[in-house]
Amino acid sequence: MPHVFSVDVEDWYQGIEIPMDQWEGFERRVKASMGDLLDLMARYGVTATCFVLGKVAEEHPDLVRRIHEAGHEIATHGYSHEKVYNLSPERFRRELRHSINLIQDLTGERVCGHRAPYFTITEESLWALDILRDEGILYDSSIHPVFNYRYGIPNADRQPSVIESDDGAQMLEVPVATYPLPDPLPDANIPCGGGAYLRIYPYRVQRWLLRRIEERGEHISVYVHPWEVDPGHPKIDLPFQVSATHYWNLDSTLSKLERLFQDFTFRSYRDVFADELDELAA
Ligand SMILES: [Zn+2]
Structure with a gap:
């Protein structure tokens, strides 16, 4: 079963x-x-969804065209990388619309997917889902069913689900991968969908968790950032929690991704969920 790979395209x-x-x-x-990352994905025949930050599309239109020409899906990561629960609904809508227009002007293709900065669609910012549907987004990948100091709805669905608003509008929510702790352990999910966790876990642990999810017959979605394959990027003073997760094990990412691409098959959200998205678009 092909799984989903995505890149949150933002600078360090x-x-x-x-x-x-x-x-x-x-x-x-x-x-x-x-x-x-594009070179590595090409080597292993991986097609991904690239959630491009609006500000990146504005500054580097040639990069967006290159990603598009390489056959990857381009979706939106918003515009300013501000956490959704810190934005007003009006500003969220304005930034979303702007980021979608920037990308669509460059690729000529409809943007149908969204991922919030730092997965910040939480209990506080569920209002954002209605705005996403309203602005033509068909799937979202921003709700992370875990505990984290910045994000998470620990009891949210771990697998893709259609969410419906009061007026009947529907959208697909596809969380990144988590593994549910088995009974009698506490009712909680272990994050294993990439980002800092891919860098923190030894690769063998990462693969074991994904294989257990596969055995359950479930979808897997894994993501990474470009700066995670760039261990030479500048080190600056940051609050401990931010710094610990941002700079941890950066020089392990490329080799772990290489093994991940050898062990699993990855496609974009658009390809893996083509039928569901066609139905939602109809
Ligand atoms: Zn981001």
């Missing part, structure tokens, strides 16, 4: 809680690091 300073108005002076590295 955009994923560490520095507000957008302070991004000016930082070294731009996303074209090079994303280039390394």
Whole structure:
């Protein structure tokens, strides 16, 4: 069964809680690091969904065209990388619309997927789902059924589910991979869908968890950021929790991804959920 692979396309300073108005002076590295990921995916025949940050599309239109020409799906990661629960619904809608237009102008293709910065659709920001559907988004991958200091709805569905608003509009929610602790252990899910967890776990643990999910006949969705394959990016002082997860084991990512691509088959959300998305678009 093909699984889903995705990349949250943002530069290193955009994923560490520095507000957008302070991004000016930082070294731009996303074209090079994303280039390394594109090369690796090409080598293993992986087609992914790339959730591109609007600000990246604005600064690097050539990168968006390159991703598109390589056959990957392009979806949106919002515009400013501000946590959704810190935005007003009006600003969320404005930024979403702007990011979708930027991408669609570059690729000529409809944007149908969304992932929130830091998975920040939580109990506090469920209002965002109605806005996503309203703006033409067919699937979202922002609700993480785990405990985390920045995100998570621990008891949310672990598997893809159709969510419906009061007016009957529907959208597919596809969380990244988690493994449910078996009884009699506590009722909680172990995150194993990529990002910092891919860097923290030894690869053997990562693979064991994904194989257990496969045995359950379930979908797997794994993601990564371009800056996670760029261990040479600048080190700056950050609050401990941010710094510990951001810089941990960066030089392990490429080799772990290589093994992951050898052990599992990955496609984009658009390909894996083609039937469901056709139905939602009809
Ligand atoms: Zn992000």
